[in-house]
Amino acid sequence: MSKAIVSTLYDSDVFRMACRQFDKAADAISLPETIRDRTKYPRRCLAVALPVKRDDGSVTVFEGYRVQHNLSTGPAKGGIRFHQSVTIGEVAALAMWMSWKCSLVGLPYGGAKGGVVVDPNQLSPTELEHLSRRYMQEMVNFLGPHTDVAAPDVGTNEKIMGWMMDTYSNHVGHISPAIVTGKPIAIGGSQGRREATGAGVAYLVKKYLADMKIPLGKTTVAIQGFGNVGSETALALSAYGAKIVAISDYTGAFYNPKGIDLKRALTYLHYQKVLRDFDGAEPITNEQLLELKCTVLIPAALERVITDKNAAKLQCRLLAEAANGPTTNAADKIIEARGDIELIPDVLCNAGGVIVSYFEWLQNLSNFYWGRDEVLTKLFGVLDKAKAAVDAQQDKFKFSRRLAALTLGIQRVADAKAARGLFP
Numbered sequence: 001m002s003k004a005i006v007s008t009l010y011d012s013d014v015f016r017m018a019c020r021q022f023d024k025a026a027d028a029i030s031l032p033e034t035i036r037d038r039t040k041y042p043r044r045c046l047a048v049a050l051p052v053k054r055d056d057g058s059v060t061v062f063e064g065y066r067v068q069h070n071l072s073t074g075p076a077k078g079g080i081r082f083h084q085s086v087t088i089g090e091v092a093a094l095a096m097w098m099s100w101k102c103s104l105v106g107l108p109y110g111g112a113k114g115g116v117v118v119d120p121n122q123l124s125p126t127e128l129e130h131l132s133r134r135y136m137q138e139m140v141n142f143l144g145p146h147t148d149v150a151a152p153d154v155g156t157n158e159k160i161m162g163w164m165m166d167t168y169s170n171h172v173g174h175i176s177p178a179i180v181t182g183k184p185i186a187i188g189g190s191q192g193r194r195e196a197t198g199a200g201v202a203y204l205v206k207k208y209l210a211d212m213k214i215p216l217g218k219t220t221v222a223i224q225g226f227g228n229v230g231s232e233t234a235l236a237l238s239a240y241g242a243k244i245v246a247i248s249d250y251t252g253a254f255y256n257p258k259g260i261d262l263k264r265a266l267t268y269l270h271y272q273k274v275l276r277d278f279d280g281a282e283p284i285t286n287e288q289l290l291e292l293k294c295t296v297l298i299p300a301a302l303e304r305v306i307t308d309k310n311a312a313k314l315q316c317r318l319l320a321e322a323a324n325g326p327t328t329n330a331a332d333k334i335i336e337a338r339g340d341i342e343l344i345p346d347v348l349c350n351a352g353g354v355i356v357s358y359f360e361w362l363q364n365l366s367n368f369y370w371g372r373d374e375v376l377t378k379l380f381g382v383l384d385k386a387k388a389a390v391d392a393q394q395d396k397f398k399f400s401r402r403l404a405a406l407t408l409g410i411q412r413v414a415d416a417k418a419a420r421g422l423f424p
């Protein structure tokens with residue numbers, strides 16, 4: 001008899017959301033009780049205090065986490081988030097989603113996620129370097145190229161991955177590029193990794209629009225979040241011929257029905273660091289952006305932005321989840337009941353990032369490097385296969401697309417656990 005554990009450690013809105021998604025999927029595929037909780041709950045976590053010497057001589061202690069959800073299908077894999085609203089429950093939910101994502105697209109990885117409770121914009125470059133190095137120093141015995149491989153996420157980037165790789169390499173006494181992915185190319189980063197998530201989102205949007213018989217030339221796109229993923233998605237979709245009519249960051253949202261000049265927005269962002277007061281479009285609210293009449297709405301920032309408050313008001317035809325967990329379960333129900341919006345679920349939609357992370361890790365382990373075209377062609381091949389599997393699962397069981405994707409991901413993790421057996 002299995003008795004469900006209730007996690008006090010991770011309890012939070014977002015962790016409960018990930019758990020309910022799991023329960024629904026596990027019920028849909030009648031996952032045996034003997035395997036359910038083992039598959040559902042995170043395997044282990046580490047919480048660390050990170051003292052950082054500030055430029056003014058004072059010391060601030062930040063809190064950091066790493067949650068390894070699943071190690072049964074390969075080394076755990078997932079990004080590290082630097083954000084002021086990070087909690088261990090959020091990191092656990094994100095780690096769970098990494099497990100289903102890697103498994104869905106067929107990568108030999110488990111799932112993990114890390115986070116530090118910090119607003120990185122409030123740190124000087126030196127402070128940011130010290131924090132990043134200290135995080136890796138504390139994680140040295142928890143991570144490893146064959147145990148748990150880190151990567152960028154919200155608030156972290158190539159530079160931070162470079163410092164972390166250097167810290168780990170100094171500890172083990174030799175260069176160890178496979179400890180993190182999303183590194184600068186000069187130290188073993190992969191061609192195409194920086195744009196991989198956005199390129200994957202855009203590719204899948206293109207594929208689903210084709211299924212819906214909507215021409216790219218008639219497609220308007222609103223993107224919530226203009227960080228690495230949002231901006232790369234915008235560039236790729238606009239190269240395909242779509243018109244980007246709205247973009248936003250945490251300082252404001254902007255709308256231009258004629259299409260936003262992306263070069264101008266990126267130049268503005270380069271110099272100003274934020275979109276606040278961007279003059280290439282009309283300012284609107286974040287809520288207005290989400291409810292804009294457009295062909296494709298792309299949440300590309302944080303979790304839980306499409307809720308029961310705005311789901312009925314969405315005016316898009318396709319909702320492409322570039323962020324992890326942007327749609328609450330209540331909103332999901334509303335969208336399903338409406339029946340007029342197609343949805344590309346996060347675990348499929350944004351998988352391009354971790355797919356090219358896998359390619360980067362392979363290149364590091366074999367010391368043999370690929371060209372950009374090769375990387376992108378292989379990325380699109382993996383996405384095609386995953387999309388076909390999700391489409392087939394939908395057709396076979398009449399599942400929503402999210403349920404189809406989650407059941408495939410969860411089943412594969414559960415199968416691996418069953419095949420390995422339970423250590424007595």
Ligand code: GLU
Nearest residue numbers: 078079151153353354357
């Ligand atoms: N942080 C990204 C994600 O949520 C990428 C993870 C990775 O490349 O390991 O999928």
